[in-house]
Amino acid sequence: MTENNNHSNPGRRDVLRSLGAIGGVAALSGVTVAEPGREPGPKPDELLVGTAPTVQTVSVQQNVERELPADASVVHRNDVLGYFAVELPDEASAQADSxxxxxIERADGVAFVEENGTYYALEQSIEPAQYVPDDPGFDQQYAPQVVNAPEAWETTLGSSDVTIAIADTGTDYDHPDLQAQFGSNPGTDPAGGTNDPDARGSAHGTHVSGIASATTDNGEGIAGISNSHLxxxxxxxxxxxxxxxxxADGIQWSADNGADIVNLSLGAQQPSGVVQSAIDYAYDNGTLPIxxxxxxxxxxxxxxxxxxxxNCVAVSAIDSSxxxxxxxxxxxxxxxAAPGVQVLSTMPNGGYDNMSGTSMAxxxxxGVAALGLAANPEWGPSELRQALEETAVDIGLPGNQQGSGRVDAANIVGENGDPPNDVSAVADASPSVVDPGETVTFYGGNSSGPIDSYAWELGDGTEESGETVEHAYDDEGQYTATLSVSGDGDTDSDSVTVTVDEDPDPPGDCDDYPTYDNATVYSPGDRVAYDGxxxxxEMEVMTVPPSHDSMWWSHVQDC
Known part of the structure; x- marks a missing residue:
């Protein structure tokens, strides 16, 4: 169960924010201090080592250190998320197949080894083309109007009890339109080992912060979507x-310091086990990643x-139309979906400008989610996510472009304190075409709502329970697997079809497939030859070579 955010009493999240203001949370974080010189940015000469959940990270580190060459060293460790970083003398040694x-992967207690890859700010270069706040730039904005923020503002402008963490390039927290949203603890700089998240001249994080929470109705600049603590x-x-x-460390810090939402206007095509662990940690500890x-x-x-x-809300970008x-x-x-084209927001040194990208969406x-939480402070991450999706407006785009629709501030505030109680089942199977005896993984984790139970009927008389189950079919044919979810007196079901067909044409020799390439992005279903x-x-993957214990690859056959 995720933790609800009840701001009527000084609960865990309020205490964490108070501790953070005096530096108290640093002692609770479980993150070792980074070595001097570890500035934010790409680290192509490092490997990340994930540790098994049943062992102490420091013990695994000691095992790994015995396997390292003399010019390699552990430069960072995170005990909460269970990983550490190894710095190597050159980038070639820091490849996952080196x-x-x-x-390292053969050392006791190691779960996986991956390169310390890079995610990038998702800004796109494009040239410009009810309740009325007194911000002079409001008439130059369109994003608040499109998501019906002015109507929501008739009920609430937001709440300082709701915290949004902006994990980004840092923020000009002294900006006249932002400074009121920061308390005595403006945030942190995980890699630099400081408590100063100043933007240092970089515009991206300041712009993102202003979209979510530039101070509304203060007679200054623009109107952010919500007046939230940042x-x-x-x-x-x-x-x-x-x-x-x-x-990963920044996401964990956000959760440990009481953030209700962590905004991540960054990314790339490669998945990371370490970042996924941080996302799950945040979600399980009361913070919704968007x-x-x-x-x-x-x-x-x-x-x-x-x-x-x-466990992350994925947001696509739409324009003013x-x-x-x-x-x-x-x-x-x-x-x-949310507005992300030519969005006007704050810039360092007191400025304002338009920027585009899903970083803006x-x-x-x-900000819309924060308004919903201000009106409904008892919601936890699952309730908030469900409300954000259920109150979104269908704008006529396909589901793979808009998801549930365009976010709507008036609708989510209009939930009037009643948490959403509908559950929605989504059944997935991978792979969906298999040989007899081949294992299929059934996954219900994309279901939503206050779910208490997952029940599977797998089409051959087998019944299982759990968010994720595995099953192998003995005979050829098509099987319909049905997932039923229930919670808070509500139930829903969804089905997925699995085809069991023994392929008369074997996959072939290794020569029939391209050799694995560390620089290639592979899509689900792509096959490669590697290591005989x-x-x-199984998913989008890059820089992670195939192995039998990899979540990114499945073994088809030996050559």
Whole structure:
């Protein structure tokens, strides 16, 4: 169960915010201090080592250190998320298929080894083209109007009891239109090992912060979507890139310091086990991650990570006419859409300007979610996510472009304190075409609502329970697997079809498939030859070579 955010009493999240103001949470974070010089930005000479959940991270670190060459060292460790970073003398050694990585992977207690990859700020370069706040720039804005914020503002402008963490390039927290939203603890700079998340001249994080929560009705500048308390969490360097370890630590810090929402206007096509652990940790500890879908459009099935992770709200971008932005990534992971083209917001040194990208759509959605939470403070992450989706407006785009629709501030505030109680089942199967005896993984994690139970009928008389189950069919044929979810007196079901067909044509020799390439992005279903076997990608993957214990690859056959 996730933790509800009840602001009527000084609960855990309020205490955490108070501790954070005096630096108390640092002692609780479980994050070791980074070595001097670890500035935010790409770290191509590092490997990330994930540890098994049953062992202490420090013990695994000691095992791994015995396998390292003399010029390699552990430079960072996060005990809460269960990983540490190894710095190597050159980038070639820091590849996931390097000899060093393979030695590390064989050490006791190691769950996985991955490169310390990079996610980037998702800004797109495009040239410009009820309740009325007194902000002089409001008539130059369109995003608040499109999401019906002025109507919501008749009920609430937001609440300082609701906190949005902006994990980005840092923020000009002294900006006249932002400073009222920051308390005595403006945030943190995880990689730099400081408590100063200043933007240092980088515009992206300041712009994102203003979209979500520039102070509304203060006679200054523009109107943010919500008047919420802000944290600036500097996880990206001035060039817009940030290592997976910095981003994971920033997400964890946000949850540990009481953030209700963490906005992630960053991403890339590669998944990271370390970042996924941080997303899940945040969701399980009362923080809803909301992320930009990516700027790879026009394309399909191309949602970036971390937005594509199941415990993250993925936001696509639309323009002022509610048409899909031509740069917006799309795919089945899209949850909602929000304005992201030529959005006016704050800039460093007291300025204002337009920027475009799903980076701008994500904080718009985060601001709408914050208004909903201000009106309904008892909601936890699952209730807030469900309300954001259920109150979204269908604007006529396909589901893989708009998800549930365009976010709507008036609708979510109009929930009037009643948490959504509908459950919705979504059944997935991977792979969906198999040979007899081959294992199929059934997944119900994309279901929504206050779910208490998952029940599966797998089409051959087998019944299982749980969010994720595995099953193998003995005989050829088509099988319909049905998932039923229930919670708060409500039930829903969804079905998925699995085809069991023994392929008369064997996959073939390794020579029939391209050799795995570390620089290639593979899509689900792509097959490669590697290490004397044929492997099939289970999800978008890059820089992670196939192995039997990899979540990204499945073994097809030996050559």
């Amino acid at each position: 000899a060093v990585a393979q030695r 944290y600036a969490v500097r996880v990206l360097g001035g060039g817009g890139g940030g290592s997976w370890s910095d981003i 992320a930009a879908a990516g700027n790879d459009g026009p394309c399909s099935n191309c949602v970036s990570y971390p937005a594509a992770f199941s 509610e048409s899909l932005a031509n740069f917006s990534s799309t795919g089945p992971e899209i949850d909602v 994500s904080p718009t959605a985060a 076997a044929i492997w099939e990608a």
